[in-house]
Structure formats: structure tokens, C-alpha cells
Amino acid sequence: MFIKPIIFCLGIFPAVALADDFYISSQSGNHLSLFDSKTVQITKAVEVSSGPVMVAVDKSNDAIYLSHPEQGKLSVIDLNSFELIHEIKTGGQPFAMVLDSQKSQLFVTDWSRNALLVINTTSRQLVDLLAVGESPAGIAIDPDGRKVFVANRESNSVMVLDADTPDLHATIETGERPYAVAFNPINGHLYVTCVKDNSLTVIDTKTYEKIADLQPGKAPYGVTVSDDGKQFYVVNQNDNTLVEFDAGSLQITQTIKTEKMPESVELSKDQQHAYIINWFSNSLSIIDLQQGKQTSSIPLKEGPRKISPAQ
Amino acid sequence: MNKMINKLSLASLGLVLLSSSVFAHGPTPQRVDEHITIDAEVATVWQKVNAFDQLDKWHPAVESITMQDETTRIVTLKSGGEITESLDESDADRHYIGYRLLKENIEAMPVSFYTIGIEVEPSDTGSKVSWSGRFYRADTGNFPPENLNDEAAVKAMTEYAKTGLEGLKASLEK
Numbered sequence: 001m002f003i004k005p006i007i008f009c010l011g012i013f014p015a016v017a018l019a020d021d022f023y024i025s026s027q028s029g030n031h032l033s034l035f036d037s038k039t040v041q042i043t044k045a046v047e048v049s050s051g052p053v054m055v056a057v058d059k060s061n062d063a064i065y066l067s068h069p070e071q072g073k074l075s076v077i078d079l080n081s082f083e084l085i086h087e088i089k090t091g092g093q094p095f096a097m098v099l100d101s102q103k104s105q106l107f108v109t110d111w112s113r114n115a116l117l118v119i120n121t122t123s124r125q126l127v128d129l130l131a132v133g134e135s136p137a138g139i140a141i142d143p144d145g146r147k148v149f150v151a152n153r154e155s156n157s158v159m160v161l162d163a164d165t166p167d168l169h170a171t172i173e174t175g176e177r178p179y180a181v182a183f184n185p186i187n188g189h190l191y192v193t194c195v196k197d198n199s200l201t202v203i204d205t206k207t208y209e210k211i212a213d214l215q216p217g218k219a220p221y222g223v224t225v226s227d228d229g230k231q232f233y234v235v236n237q238n239d240n241t242l243v244e245f246d247a248g249s250l251q252i253t254q255t256i257k258t259e260k261m262p263e264s265v266e267l268s269k270d271q272q273h274a275y276i277i278n279w280f281s282n283s284l285s286i287i288d289l290q291q292g293k294q295t296s297s298i299p300l301k302e303g304p305r306k307i308s309p310a311q
Numbered sequence: 312m313n314k315m316i317n318k319l320s321l322a323s324l325g326l327v328l329l330s331s332s333v334f335a336h337g338p339t340p341q342r343v344d345e346h347i348t349i350d351a352e353v354a355t356v357w358q359k360v361n362a363f364d365q366l367d368k369w370h371p372a373v374e375s376i377t378m379q380d381e382t383t384r385i386v387t388l389k390s391g392g393e394i395t396e397s398l399d400e401s402d403a404d405r406h407y408i409g410y411r412l413l414k415e416n417i418e419a420m421p422v423s424f425y426t427i428g429i430e431v432e433p434s435d436t437g438s439k440v441s442w443s444g445r446f447y448r449a450d451t452g453n454f455p456p457e458n459l460n461d462e463a464a465v466k467a468m469t470e471y472a473k474t475g476l477e478g479l480k481a482s483l484e485k
Contacts, residue, residue, distance in 0.1 A: 027339050069337040093337040111337040
């Protein structure tokens, strides 16, 4: 009889089980889904406000942020109940988001106003609006180095901004139409996928120099880095593939078939699996990285755009 | 009625400038996914599909094709207007071609960007051809007029794909 209250207590501290959770947005289907990688199932799916694109998970505030570019707003969803708790009206077309692990702030790119929005995640207020290049898309942060990286899709550049002050450190030329960015904290490299010329620009964030121009495949989209910084992964939307790169040699170490038009990729907690959402197929591919192939696929609501881990 | 069309055309002219600088991605990407079965062998169908400069030979909505360079075609539509498309890949093993919109013309086709793949696969009766892709509405702002919104884009792209597949079938099943 004593056991019951203990179980109940665990239930109200969901952070315990969150490391295996991934959150998925479906833009056309207006849904937020929870993928439990332990049981390999979608354990929760709720309808949200129209057109959610990107997802950011804020454990310290028990909040999930969804961007709705076509509505000029962000939704703040309760991490546990999945209920809408707040809306932040930003105006413009808020797109990609990144949380600052050192400070209560969320950086959001604004596609139509060529701006970087700064949201205070405690007060849920828009506190700053900084000018960046044209049609800013992907965003990443170096929380220790206090730098924010923004891909300016129409300017073919990445801007490095200060995470604490409204300063611009550098503007670096990339391939054509840079879309997503990922920061490797181990070697300080930034990976930028360039959709139009099928390239991936590697930038050294210490020197702000472009150090390589790689060829991952056709229409590279989402990119992510392994926890140890030794590999990075790119999905190619027009090839229907996942490509693994060695972060040291910058060589492709394997190419794995996905379903149609993969959009976003994340790794499992133990780094043994890749989870990929496929925009055209409306599915989640479970990839076994050791076997080098897709082992299963789970249907998703229409138009999946982003998968984000809880950690 | 003519006056109405003129007015709409003028309005869209102004938007050409706007949408080409704003590009896609803010709005929700839309899809086209059409299929047809053709009573002809895969190799025969593939020959037609793969001839990037010969679209006018089988697509009923296409007046003519002018090649700008080896992988870029200017498609003149029978309804008027030109769109420029660029070939991304031609995979003879997979019987697949992929191409994208290089230069939009929202008066001719109310979309700001697309990538399209045409694939030929064997079927019981010969071949199955799929025409699929992703695209964005012509006005990528948050308040598109009716003729430049998602619905208009889906309608135009779906009709163009359907007509194309039917034309391809007709040209092979003579």
C-alpha cells in the first residue's frame, strides 16, 4: 500500500522519463505529437492552432513552444498536459527557434521581417527584435561561447550574433539558400545545409571562416550532431536519404534510405538510432545506425516539419 | 469579364516582385501526388519522360519548350506565359527525373516554388507513372488574395500534373 503514493509522486515529476521523448509538429495536420522512443510509439497527439512549423522544448519552464509563421505567433503548450497555456503574438512570420540553456530566452527567426526575435521565456514577452539578413531560416546556439547563428536563406550567409548583447560578430558566406544549421560544441564547427546548390557549408566558429564545402546529396534539409561530436547527420529531401558524416575527416561514412522527402532528424539518447520525419510520406522513420537501415516506420499527421528532443 | 482578368493580372504583376524576394518557406508547403497506369513498357514510357526538352510532345498544356542550357527549359504554356524549370536529376536505374521551378511566373502558374519528381514503375498492365512534389503558394505573405493562395496553387499544380499524365498516356496508347 505504501508503493502507490510513490508512483504517484513520480507521475508529477515527468522530467524523470523525458530523455526518451521527442516532440513532432505536423504543419498541415495542425498537430503536436509525442514520440516515446522507449516503446517506439506515438503516445500522445493533440490538435494545436493552425500551421505549427518548429518545436522547442523548455524543460525548465515545463513548456513546449510552437511557431506558427502564417499566424505571426508562438503557442506555449504545457509540457505535461499538452494544453495551450499562452500565445505570444510576435507579428511577422516566426519560423525556427532555439532555447538558451544558460538564460531564460528563446531566439526565433522571423522569415518576413528579416529579424531575429528574442523572447523572455519567464515573462513570455518579446523583448528584442534584431536585424539580420534576408529570410532568416535555421538557427543554432553555442550556449557556452554565447553566440547565436542564423542562416539567411536569401542572402546566402550565416550571421553570428552575440547571445547577450545586440552585437553582430560576423557574416559568413555560405552555399546557395542556406536552410538548417547545427552547432558542434566539441570542435566548434557549424554545419549549414544549402538547399539550392545541394551543398553543406562547414564554418569554424572560432575564426568565422568557411573551412569546407561538402556534397551531402540533393536538397539537404535537417542536420544534427552526435553527442560526442564525432558524427553529424543530414537528410536529403530530394534523394530520400540520411547521410552520416565523420566530423573529423568530413567524409561520408554511410548513406541510408529514408521514406519520401525527409525533413528533420534527431538521434536517440543512446545514439544508436536516428529518428527522421518524412514530409511527403507523413511518417517517422526509425533508423538503426549500426545496421545502416530503416527498421520501422510510424504514421504521422499530415505535413510533419520538425522533430525535437526533450533533453 | 476581360476587364476583371486585366485587373487581376495587374495586381499579380506587383506581387511578382514581392514574392520573388520573399521566396517560399514561411507558408505551409503543399503537395501534388498524381498517378496513372499506361499500357506500355517501362523503357518506352521512360524514354518520353526522360526527354526533358520534349515535354511539348506529350503535355497538352504546353505549347513549346526552349532549352536555355542543357538542364534548363523554358516552358511556354498554351494558356500564355513562360515558366523556367531546371533539371536536378535523371536516374535511369530508378526511371526517375527530378526538377524544380527556377523562375516563377505567378500569372502563368500561381506558385512561388516547386520541386517535382516523375517516376516510372512496372505495373500489371505495363507502367505506373507518378507525378509528385512539393510547392508553395504564389503570395508567400500571410494575407494572400484568393487567386494567389494555397487553394489556387493546389488546384493549378494538380490540374497540370493530371493533364500531363493523361497526355503522356494518350501519346503512348495510340
